[in-house]
Amino acid sequence: xxxEVNLHEQVGEMTTHEVHHDEHHGHHHKETFITKYVxxxxxxxxxxxxxxxxxxxxxxxxxxxxxxxxxxxxxxxxFPILEDILGKWAAGGKxxxxxxxxLTTMHGTVLVFFVLxxxxxxxxxxxxxxxxxxxxxxxxxxxxxxxxxxxFIASIVMISSLFVQTGPASGGWTVYPPxxxxxDASEGSKIGMDLWLIAMALxxxxxxxxxxNYISTILNMRTxxxxxxxxxxxxxxxxxxxxxxxxxxxxxxxxxxxxxxDRHAGTSFYLSDIFLAxxxxxxxxxxxxxxxxxxxxxxxxHPEVYIIILPTMxxxxxxxxxxxxKPIFGYMAMVGSMFAIAVLAFLVWxxxxxxxxxxPFLGAFFVLLTLxxxxxxxxxxxxxxxxxxxxxxxxxxGMLFSIxxxxxxxxxxxxxxxxxxxxxxxHLHDTYFVIAHFHIVxxxxxxxxxxxxxxxxxxxMYGRYLNNTLAYIHFWITLVGAYLIFWPMHYQGLAGVPxxxxxxxxxxxxxxxxxxxxxxxxxxxxVFAVQLLFVFNFIYSIFKGRRVTSQNPWGATxxxxxxPINPGHGNWEGEIPEVHRWxxxxxxxxxxxxxxxEPISPNESPESKH
Amino acid sequence: MAQAVPAExxxxxxxxxxxxxxxxxxxxxxxLMSDAFTFGAFLISYGTIRFASNSWPDPNEVFQSFPxxxxxxxxxFVSLMTFILIISSVTMVLAVQAGHAMDKKAVVRNLVLTxxxxxxxxxxxxxxxxxxxxxxxxxxxxxxxxxDGTKATTNFTNFFFTITGFHGFHVFSGVVINIIMLIMTxxxxxxxxxxxxxxxxxxxxxxxxxxxxxxxxxxxYLV
Numbered sequence: 001x002x003x004e005v006n007l008h009e010q011v012g013e014m015t016t017h018e019v020h021h022d023e024h025h026g027h028h029h030k031e032t033f034i035t036k037y038v039x040x041x042x043x044x045x046x047x048x049x050x051x052x053x054x055x056x057x058x059x060x061x062x063x064x065x066x067x068x069x070x071x072x073x074x075x076x077x078x079f080p081i082l083e084d085i086l087g088k089w090a091a092g093g094k095x096x097x098x099x100x101x102x103l104t105t106m107h108g109t110v111l112v113f114f115v116l117x118x119x120x121x122x123x124x125x126x127x128x129x130x131x132x133x134x135x136x137x138x139x140x141x142x143x144x145x146x147x148x149x150x151x152f153i154a155s156i157v158m159i160s161s162l163f164v165q166t167g168p169a170s171g172g173w174t175v176y177p178p179x180x181x182x183x184d185a186s187e188g189s190k191i192g193m194d195l196w197l198i199a200m201a202l203x204x205x206x207x208x209x210x211x212x213n214y215i216s217t218i219l220n221m222r223t224x225x226x227x228x229x230x231x232x233x234x235x236x237x238x239x240x241x242x243x244x245x246x247x248x249x250x251x252x253x254x255x256x257x258x259x260x261x262d263r264h265a266g267t268s269f270y271l272s273d274i275f276l277a278x279x280x281x282x283x284x285x286x287x288x289x290x291x292x293x294x295x296x297x298x299x300x301x302h303p304e305v306y307i308i309i310l311p312t313m314x315x316x317x318x319x320x321x322x323x324x325x326k327p328i329f330g331y332m333a334m335v336g337s338m339f340a341i342a343v344l345a346f347l348v349w350x351x352x353x354x355x356x357x358x359x360p361f362l363g364a365f366f367v368l369l370t371l372x373x374x375x376x377x378x379x380x381x382x383x384x385x386x387x388x389x390x391x392x393x394x395x396x397x398g399m400l401f402s403i404x405x406x407x408x409x410x411x412x413x414x415x416x417x418x419x420x421x422x423x424x425x426x427h428l429h430d431t432y433f434v435i436a437h438f439h440i441v442x443x444x445x446x447x448x449x450x451x452x453x454x455x456x457x458x459x460x461m462y463g464r465y466l467n468n469t470l471a472y473i474h475f476w477i478t479l480v481g482a483y484l485i486f487w488p489m490h491y492q493g494l495a496g497v498p499x500x501x502x503x504x505x506x507x508x509x510x511x512x513x514x515x516x517x518x519x520x521x522x523x524x525x526x527v528f529a530v531q532l533l534f535v536f537n538f539i540y541s542i543f544k545g546r547r548v549t550s551q552n553p554w555g556a557t558x559x560x561x562x563x564p565i566n567p568g569h570g571n572w573e574g575e576i577p578e579v580h581r582w583x584x585x586x587x588x589x590x591x592x593x594x595x596x597x598e599p600i601s602p603n604e605s606p607e608s609k610h
Numbered sequence: 611m612a613q614a615v616p617a618e619x620x621x622x623x624x625x626x627x628x629x630x631x632x633x634x635x636x637x638x639x640x641x642l643m644s645d646a647f648t649f650g651a652f653l654i655s656y657g658t659i660r661f662a663s664n665s666w667p668d669p670n671e672v673f674q675s676f677p678x679x680x681x682x683x684x685x686x687f688v689s690l691m692t693f694i695l696i697i698s699s700v701t702m703v704l705a706v707q708a709g710h711a712m713d714k715k716a717v718v719r720n721l722v723l724t725x726x727x728x729x730x731x732x733x734x735x736x737x738x739x740x741x742x743x744x745x746x747x748x749x750x751x752x753x754x755x756x757x758d759g760t761k762a763t764t765n766f767t768n769f770f771f772t773i774t775g776f777h778g779f780h781v782f783s784g785v786v787i788n789i790i791m792l793i794m795t796x797x798x799x800x801x802x803x804x805x806x807x808x809x810x811x812x813x814x815x816x817x818x819x820x821x822x823x824x825x826x827x828x829x830x831y832l833v
């Protein structure tokens with residue numbers, strides 16, 4: 001007993017110590033340019049670093065898709081300007097086959113990991129967790145800073161792989177062995193592949209440092225009164241995302257370590273019975289299994305798609321509730337369905353592997369578990385729709401992107417039910433149907449969620465608004481464009497058009513799609529141009545945007561809007577506010593909204609059943 | 611007694627840690643979960659490949675040497691290694707316990723013993739690796755025959771060196787962490803802080819590394 005008391009005494013001392021620490025944070029230390037903008041430990045600056053790095057990556061990754069769409073849409077044309085820019089990769093003004101594969105590989109890698117994982121979670125987890133929970137900063141600001149710089153180094157290594165003579169990795173973003181394990185197998189499997197693996201290993205470290213911080217901040221640093229069920233859904237979403245990342249990325253790392261050994265130490269983890277055409281040699285490797293890599297990869301790879309989509313689900317819920325002036329419908333159902341998604345995320349990976357020769361009996365379980373994900377997903381969709389239902393909608397850009405997100409999530413989610421069935425997957429696997437499915441449901445819709453977040457929280461980030469006119473142009477062209485690009489791909493996929501092919505002119509049956517391919521490519525270029533318009537809006541508005549004049553421009557209930565318009569390091573100038581209610585008291589008792597910081601008054605109607 | 615936490619306290623209502631731990635310990639637990647998945651992935655990969663093979667070398671044949679005593683002593687040396695590592699876990703517990711009691715001398719003594727245990731384990735591993743290497747075993751080369759007398763693939767040694775190497779790297783990190791803890795203790799850092807929680811976190815890591823060894827030991831040497 002005495003020992004227990006002792007422990008509590010210690011902890012008691014610790015908290016008082018922390019309070020003193022907080023008071024120090026209140027007034028500003030002298031900051032140099034380096035500590036404020038470069039090696040910053042302020043979660044808000046780190047969030048902006050992630051966001052801007054992510055945006056640079058998004059431009060690069062998007063440009064890659066424009067380049068390979070040029071080839072797919074205009075296989076018989078030449079673009080001499082490409083040779084001027086890209087040299088031998090576009091000899092004669094045509095994208096060369098090796099480079100085409102490098103482009104698709106890097107497009108996937110960059111957008112999945114560097115933009116929609118680091119750029120998305122890195123931005124909003126860092127920015128919103130302390131602000132919405134009422135914390136001065138992350139649990140460990142130093143680790144947080146390290147997390148960004150590991151991401152930065154990973155980015156540098158990945159970028160550098162674009163400039164090596166043999167080119168970047170080109171075996172697809174999943175880098176399946178044996179192609180990725182054998183340097184002689186292709187140009188992209190040489191040094192480019194090593195740089196890819198090193199960059200990704202650094203990326204995993206960054207993600208781990210970030211994830212541990214997010215989890216312990218959410219559990220430990222909530223302000224007084226902020227119980228778990230009073231947290232905004234954004235925080236719940238980021239919490240599950242962090243747990244998924246912490247538990248699934250290490251498995252990917254193990255897989256990569258084994259792959260590195262196969263590449264350089266003569267091991268045969270993934271290799272067996274290989275004859276290499278390029279060298280006309282049979283390799284001595286025996287006993288390995290290429291399928292093993294696929295299991296390790298997809299054990300991350302599937303949770304990864306939820307790592308991408310969950311944060312945007314949270315952001316959209318909050319933006320949507322605030323702009324419908326209504327409580328989110330089914331708060332606990334939202335939390336429960338996110339939890340269900342997080343659990344199921346670990347149990348469905350083999351649905352990416354139905355055609356690898358997986359035992360069909362085993363496949364049946366993966367079909368069942370995969371289709372089960374439709375249940376929590378549908379609950380979420382219905383809750384968003386019922387949140388909108390009879391709401392007092394304000395069509396701010398953030399709101400439009402949120403609604404667009406739900407539209408895309410439905411359209412893309414439905415085709416997931418097709419693909420989750422192993423029998424249908426035999427026909428649809430590796431066709432444009434798959435491309436259409438995952439681009440709509442996790443690519444474009446995650447981007448929409450991210451845009452919703454950026455438009456909504458930009459005033460908090462920079463104390464200025466983004467330009468609305470440009471935002472509406474951005475929204476409509478992107479939404480219509482996204483459907484025009486990806487909807488037709490379903491038909492191509494059903495007709496059997498395979499993904500990753502450079503040129504379809506050899507297949508008479510696919511000639512019918514020549515015009516469609518041209519059309520898709522032209523729309524792609526237009527949509528890409530509109531994203532550049534958004535980037536312009538973003539940069540312009542940081543410096544010249546309309547100033548935010550009130551603390552709470554959206555009339556939102558959550559804590560970040562109780563900070564000064566341009567919060568310093570430490571977020572709140574005085575005491576950290578105390579929370580008395582959940583985050584969704586909109587339209588209660590005839591009032592437009594009630595902030596979380598307002599105590600429950602005696603004659604108030606009872607707390608909403610959530 | 612006045613300091614005791616009231617029974618009615620709401621642990622999850624914000625303003626305090628629901629587990630009554632500071633963030634560092636929470637992070638360490640989550641990191642260990644993450645690391646468990648790294649090792650888990652390695653060991654499951656090993657199991658997958660091993661059970662997909664027709665036959666596999668017999669560990670009693672492979673691991674039968676003891677420095678100074680020659681051959682014919684199956685698993686004796688690795689038993690010693692395991693014993694050393696487990697004892698080092700005991701001394702680590704004693705160090706953590708001494709930290710709770712704010713007994714600096716005992717913390718130092720037990721940390722030194724733990725560090726010695728860790729270094730002894732690493733030395734044993736170095737000897738074992740060298741010995742196997744002299745027998746022709748390495749990544750990509752396996753001199754040992756399968757238990758049924760057929761020629762084995764290289765995956766026996768591939769997995770052995772990769773996974774025990776990865777574990778050895780963890781032990782090495784643990785020794786480095788413990789040395790840092792020792793220096794901090796000697797410099798009275800924890801005396802000034804008023805608690806030895808850092809030692810407890812280092813202890814968590816050390817026990818985890820021991821626990822992983824139990825699994826590595828089981829799947830590589832026993833089955």
